[in-house]
Amino acid sequence: MMRNLRSLVAVLALTAAAQAADTPEKSMDQAFQRLAESYLDESPSLSPSGATTLGDHRFDHKLDEVSAAARQIQRDFCQRYLGELKRIDRNQLSRENQVDYQLVEHSLKSDLWSIDTLQEWAWNPIAYTQLAGGAIYGLMAREFAPVDQRLISVTARMEQYPRLYSQIRETLNPARVPAVHAETAIKQNRGVLSIIDNLVKPHLESLSESERARLLKAIAVTTGEVEKHQKWLETELLPKAGGDARLGPRLFDEKLAYTLGTSLTRADIRARAEFELQRVRTEMYSIARGLQPDANLPDSPTPDQQQQVIAAALEKAYAQAPARDGVVPAAQASLKLTTDFVRSRDLVTIPPDPLDIIVMPEFQRGVSVAYCDSPGPLEVGQKTFYAVAPLPADWTEAQCASFLREYNLRSIHNLTVHEAMPGHFLQLAHANRSPNRLRSLLSSGVFVEGWAVYTEQMMSEEGFLDRDPLMRLITLKWYLRVVANSILDQSFHVDGMRREEAMHLMTHDTFQEEREAAGKWIRAQVTATQLSTYFVGYQEHRDLRTAAQTAWGDSFRLKRYHDGAISFGSPPVKFVKALLLNQPIPGNDR
16 A cells, blocks of 8 residues: 555656647646646655655655554545546546546555555555665665755654654554564564665764764664564564455455456456466477487477476576575676677667666565666656665575575576566666656556566567577576466465465476575565566567557567657556557556
């Protein structure tokens, strides 16, 4: 819920692209513009830390409220703007504004549903640990202002941490909190202190004596509050955590519809995923068989033969793995390789934005191995961070070996394609440059994740690494992970899948290593419906490219298509299809 509300904050420059003329036939567009301007002025205050992330710094000195009163303000906001939208006839809007209208409407309805029906605010402590860490990290990670100004804002926010942590403890209902959520929050909570140590304390000398004294006092207060909250998480919340991490069919299907924004049902996704699982394994067998020319392997293997042949071929890729402390350097090398390939093939326009590969901040760990942290749409050109989680210090040698087999050198290449070039980093840099900020700010996770998965397959098909068959095999294995994600997502939350079944799906059917599968099992429990965005998004991007090839015929060029597809920000793929190919604007699926 909180992430969606921070996206809501977002409608800064809602429809800069719609410069409506002052004529009677444009009255609806003008009404929508006036509504947009009001929305823009009011919404950022709903989440000050979210506004900072987006690049709106009017509220950098404030910290989010997570009380019942704050939720009522958010509820009233959504209901009021939904009421205003109903007064506008969407059919009389321009094509551009029809898209924007639906994006705002969908976001408002989704946020209302999250507040009143899902009620994650009562049972998900992870959202609060990420809020607490992000409130400082967002101020210090990028140089959007002189460091002394940012530190003064840090001080102001940290002085409000006692209120924040008190509200969190009052809001969370231990009886509704799943144990896995409490355990993950316990691991993340002290990440606030590492941010202070690494990003705040090194700059103390940039402050005046009085401001430095005030900041040091705020650090002491925050440290005490974090430790107090850690004790509460460990001794009060976790022992009493009695919630079920499974959403169940009703909540899952409703959240899935809001997350995906498509007409695909849970059954539709499952059928497509099961088909792809078999199709991709067949292709992997064909490649693996070619790597063993003297083995006299059959064209139509038994399931056991297929499994053994693919697994044996993957071992050749696993043999080339980074050292335990070598994942970040390997990612840096991969970034050069992928960037050089994209540039040499002229596949898409590369923006000049800076990109740093960093060790993942502690408050973000425990959910994914890597992520792309792009600047907000109001801060075009600021650094993007490609964050990679370090191997946990308490892992055994066997666990580390399992992880490094999964993230072998070719897998790191594929990870870099997904997170950076030409995946998230490149797409979001283009999105931030869209003249229509709405589609950058109210972004579709299906579009964003689907694009990144699409680029993995596209790069492989275009011959990345000289058509290395092992690279192709690893890329297909990563696509199998995407397929497994969508099956795991619904199977856990709806069908009652147990850990043993999930591990078999991941380690056997889709060839994942134990450490990857164990982490994904946790992720499936704490991020309902997010794991489905990769598979559905990839399917939609593939369909969009096919439609463009059909429509453009001999004039189809990959660079023209890629630049066009990511030029509209990050709205649902169905809207990009309508805008790119000049088709009718589809209606909302909810």
